[in-house]
Amino acid sequence: xxxxxxxxxxVSGLRKSYPAGRTPVVAVxxxxxxxxxxxxxxxxxxxxxxxxxxxxxxxxxxRPDQGEILxxxxxxxxRTRGRAARLARAKAVQMVFQDPYLSLDSRLSIGATVDxxxxxxxxxxxxxxxxxxxxxxxxxxxxxREAAALPRRLSGGQRQRAAxxxxxxxxxxxxxxxxxxxxxxxxxxxQVLNLLSDIRRDTGIGLVFVSHDLAVVRYVxxxxxxxxxxxxxxxxPVADLLAxxxxxxxxxxxxxxxxxxxxxxxxxxxxxxxxxxxxxxx
Amino acid sequence: xPLLEYEALHVALPGMARxxxxxxxxxxxxxxxxxxxxxxxxxxxxxxxxALGLFPDGAETGGQVRVDGAExxxxxAATLRAxxxxxxxxIFQDPRAGINPVRRIGDFLTEQLRLVGGRxxxxxxxxxxxxxxxVGLPDPPRHLxxxxxxxxxxMLQRVMIAGxxxxxPRLLLCDEPTTALDVxxxxxxMSTLRRLQRDxxxxxxxxxxxxxxxxxxxxxxxxxxxxxxxxxxxAAGLLAxxxxxxxxxxxxxxxxxxxxxxRLVPVPGTPxxxxxxxxxxxxADRCRFVRPGLCDQAPPALAPVGTGLVACHRAEELTAxxxxxxxxxxxxxxxxxxxxxxxxxxxxxx
Numbered sequence: 212x213x214x215x216x217x218x219x220x221x222v223s224g225l226r227k228s229y230p231a232g233r234t235p236v237v238a239v240x241x242x243x244x245x246x247x248x249x250x251x252x253x254x255x256x257x258x259x260x261x262x263x264x265x266x267x268x269x270x271x272x273x274r275p276d277q278g279e280i281l282x283x284x285x286x287x288x289x290r291t292r293g294r295a296a297r298l299a300r301a302k303a304v305q306m307v308f309q310d311p312y313l314s315l316d317s318r319l320s321i322g323a324t325v326d327x328x329x330x331x332x333x334x335x336x337x338x339x340x341x342x343x344x345x346x347x348x349x350x351x352x353x354x355x356r357e358a359a360a361l362p363r364r365l366s367g368g369q370r371q372r373a374a375x376x377x378x379x380x381x382x383x384x385x386x387x388x389x390x391x392x393x394x395x396x397x398x399x400x401x402q403v404l405n406l407l408s409d410i411r412r413d414t415g416i417g418l419v420f421v422s423h424d425l426a427v428v429r430y431v432x433x434x435x436x437x438x439x440x441x442x443x444x445x446x447x448p449v450a451d452l453l454a455x456x457x458x459x460x461x462x463x464x465x466x467x468x469x470x471x472x473x474x475x476x477x478x479x480x481x482x483x484x485x486x487x488x489x490x491x492x493x
Numbered sequence: 494x495p496l497l498e499y500e501a502l503h504v505a506l507p508g509m510a511r512x513x514x515x516x517x518x519x520x521x522x523x524x525x526x527x528x529x530x531x532x533x534x535x536x537x538x539x540x541x542x543x544a545l546g547l548f549p550d551g552a553e554t555g556g557q558v559r560v561d562g563a564e565x566x567x568x569x570a571a572t573l574r575a576x577x578x579x580x581x582x583x584i585f586q587d588p589r590a591g592i593n594p595v596r597r598i599g600d601f602l603t604e605q606l607r608l609v610g611g612r613x614x615x616x617x618x619x620x621x622x623x624x625x626x627x628v629g630l631p632d633p634p635r636h637l638x639x640x641x642x643x644x645x646x647x648m649l650q651r652v653m654i655a656g657x658x659x660x661x662p663r664l665l666l667c668d669e670p671t672t673a674l675d676v677x678x679x680x681x682x683m684s685t686l687r688r689l690q691r692d693x694x695x696x697x698x699x700x701x702x703x704x705x706x707x708x709x710x711x712x713x714x715x716x717x718x719x720x721x722x723x724x725x726x727x728a729a730g731l732l733a734x735x736x737x738x739x740x741x742x743x744x745x746x747x748x749x750x751x752x753x754x755x756r757l758v759p760v761p762g763t764p765x766x767x768x769x770x771x772x773x774x775x776x777a778d779r780c781r782f783v784r785p786g787l788c789d790q791a792p793p794a795l796a797p798v799g800t801g802l803v804a805c806h807r808a809e810e811l812t813a814x815x816x817x818x819x820x821x822x823x824x825x826x827x828x829x830x831x832x833x834x835x836x837x838x839x840x841x842x843x
Binding site for chain 1: 532533629646675676677678679680681683684687688702703704705706708709710728729732742743745746747748749750751754756757758759760761763764779
């Protein structure tokens with residue numbers, strides 16, 4: 212892989228396996244992609260396809276067996292020693308998880324949570340920090356009332372927006388979202404999706420958006436990568452992927468989306484055929 | 494006579510600002526697939542559980558719920574037992590939460606067949622094998638000896654459907670049966686449920702938050718908001734021309750998989766919790782068509798509009814304008830001429 216400091220994220224030959232009996236389970240196998248500045252990549256797949264393991268490797272929660280992750284041309288430290296290295300990695304990649312109730316500290320107000328991040332990562336004075344907290348929360352549509360509230364006083368959508376504000380406080384190069392809208396009610400999900408497209412437009416942060424929902428990926432991302440049993444089976448611009456899916460699994464995934472005139476019997480048959488072939492050849 | 498019939502079902506918990514269910518009426522006929530769609534806290538699961546005579550602890554109940562003619566509100570233990578063991582069964586979202594992890598699939602399936610059905614062990618096993626085959630599992634004899642952890646979520650959900658069928662019910666209540674599963678697995682489960690409904694004439698009540706899934710798999714849809722049915726109609730009719738602003742809002746909130754991609758119009762605010770109440774329409778403070786003086790006075794009743802029923806004070810007026818999905822935004826000059834129509838700006842109205 213040629214190192215390109217102009218690219219927010221470059222991933223090459225990433226592999227992760229877990230011990231399981233005699234033969235280890237390969238969760239992610241030879242994954243490579245790069246993200247252009249301001250780009251958004253959707254990683255799509257079913258449970259067990261390796262998409263969450265990928266997200267966790269990108270933020271350093273899992274260590275890859277092989278392969279390299281470069282953020283703006285600099286390798287992401289596989290192991291961090293000391294405060295400076297940890298802060299540097301946090302600055303490179305931030306993550307928003309599926310369940311904002313579990314990922315926010317239940318004893319801290321939303322404002323205090325964001326303030327804590329600014330205190331760790333910057334040298335702003337307390338009054339400048341307060342102004343920045345207000346600005347960050349306003350960016351995700353939260354006001355002073357929400358800033359003073361504990362996470363449990365907020366709705367799911369508000370909590371998820373607070374989690375996004377906390378991630379943005381670090382001003383990361385790359386933001387990884389792992390099923391970040393799946394747990395939200397439909398009417399609330401749209402608020403967060405619009406927020407993500409605004410963030411793309413206004414900040415130029417690179418997004419890696421992990422999801423099982425192709426329609427949501429189409430809305431947020433310009434490219435999509437389909438994973439199946441740990442392997443990349445297809446990587447295309449979203450529009451092309453939806454218009455002319457090449458891999459049988461991508462076609463199955465598209466057919467599986469419920470709509471009027473849907474034929475679940477045919478999809479079930481298609482799925483059995485795919486399982487019988489057993490080879491995720493691209 | 495419908496297989497399942499609710500008439501003005503009312504369920505309230507003391508100390509809450511509003512009832513959990515406020516006058517819910519719906520019906521499911523033999524061999525019919527009906528969906529009840531709503532967001533979290535709308536009361537859809539409470540509605541489904543009422544069909545088994547299960548009500549929240551300490552709840553005040555009113556109205557009627559009949560399964561195959563048997564009244565369940567205030568029913569005695571014998572009636573409840575009769576309905577639960579032979580008329581209606583329920584399938585839940587998380588199959589792993591409903592099965593003992595240290596017992597084999599075979600034990601799980603034969604228990605009811607032997608205890609309630611009065612079959613011998615051999616007869617019960619033969620029936621369990623039949624049922625595992627009926628729900629489309631590939632190797633019934635092997636599955637009978639497996640433990641829950643040896644099966645995927647999709648396979649285990651089919652075991653749960655087989656378990657629900659041991660009672661030989663006429664009615665299947667499915668509470669978000671595919672929400673925890675992959676989309677490709679969802680199709681398999683829905684295909685199994687549809688086959689039971691079509692071939693064996695079971696009545697199906699599908700509880701879901703997914704309007705598209707409801708429309709794809711059911712004949713009729715009820716949309717629920719804050720404990721009330723706000724709209725009902727045929728799946729095709731409701732999807733093509735939603736009449737209630739909430740239904741239109743739900744449809745406008747999900748990005749489309751094809752066609753032009755425009756900015757989503759989210760429903761502002763959040764669904765109403767049990768700690769909140771409204772004197773008028775519960776959806777009024779999130780509705781872009783709200784008219785003060787009309788919508789905040791009394792809750793709207795379900796009334797016929799087009800081919801369905803809608804509970805909205807302005808349903809006929811909005812239908813005349815082309816329906817809430819396509820009616821001009823109240824902020825546009827044509828409508829803003831009536832100042833009362835202007836949507837209040839909220840911080841979440843973005």
